[in-house]
Amino acid sequence: MIRGTFDRLFDFLSENILYCSIFIEHVRLERVYREILFQRFEHGVSEFREREIAKRCGLAVSSVSYALRPLKGIGAVEVHRRGFRLLDPWKTLIYWCSVRSLWRDVVYLNELDLQVREIEESLPPSSIPTAYTGFKLRFGYAPADYGEVLTYGIREEFEDRFGDERRSSRPNLIVLKMDEHLRGLGRLPLAQLYVDLWNLETWYAQEFLRRIEEYLRRTVE
Numbered sequence: 001m002i003r004g005t006f007d008r009l010f011d012f013l014s015e016n017i018l019y020c021s022i023f024i025e026h027v028r029l030e031r032v033y034r035e036i037l038f039q040r041f042e043h044g045v046s047e048f049r050e051r052e053i054a055k056r057c058g059l060a061v062s063s064v065s066y067a068l069r070p071l072k073g074i075g076a077v078e079v080h081r082r083g084f085r086l087l088d089p090w091k092t093l094i095y096w097c098s099v100r101s102l103w104r105d106v107v108y109l110n111e112l113d114l115q116v117r118e119i120e121e122s123l124p125p126s127s128i129p130t131a132y133t134g135f136k137l138r139f140g141y142a143p144a145d146y147g148e149v150l151t152y153g154i155r156e157e158f159e160d161r162f163g164d165e166r167r168s169s170r171p172n173l174i175v176l177k178m179d180e181h182l183r184g185l186g187r188l189p190l191a192q193l194y195v196d197l198w199n200l201e202t203w204y205a206q207e208f209l210r211r212i213e214e215y216l217r218r219t220v221e
Contacts, residue, residue: 041191
């Protein structure tokens, strides 16, 4: 009986460790999509070397190759001996939208008794805002009113500034995990902004999304 209990516990732990490993690797692979779309939309680059992308993203070359497989399967990239070419940035962007899970990156939530502007003005300096605040910072205006602030940041800095996390059904401060690749870029790429907005369910997210989609499509015409 004891042996059977340990066997079931071992199976449970093995399955969950495997799941966590796959989850972590999948999150890391999103850096590849962020990097190549950042280069395409903001620098006009379409030709890449896997080794260089791996270095920029802090990944193994094999991980970059793995991340490219689904893109190759939908005709978004063409892989050749020296590297790969981004054929369809829009397909790549939509694929990333479909596999992105915004809420799995949440590290801090709070419902603060503050206006949105007050929260924005109080963000720690290392923060990189996304979604509505990110759009406003990038384009200088907001196409619709909004009721929450989403930003990439470091949990401890937000705890120091806003206190312990207070989860509720309507948080107005949502902090997403800051990874090394995003920190290295120093600003929010347009593709990341689009993907984050795409994964929000509010009606006003659609207004922001429509505007950035128009802008991005002009960059690839």
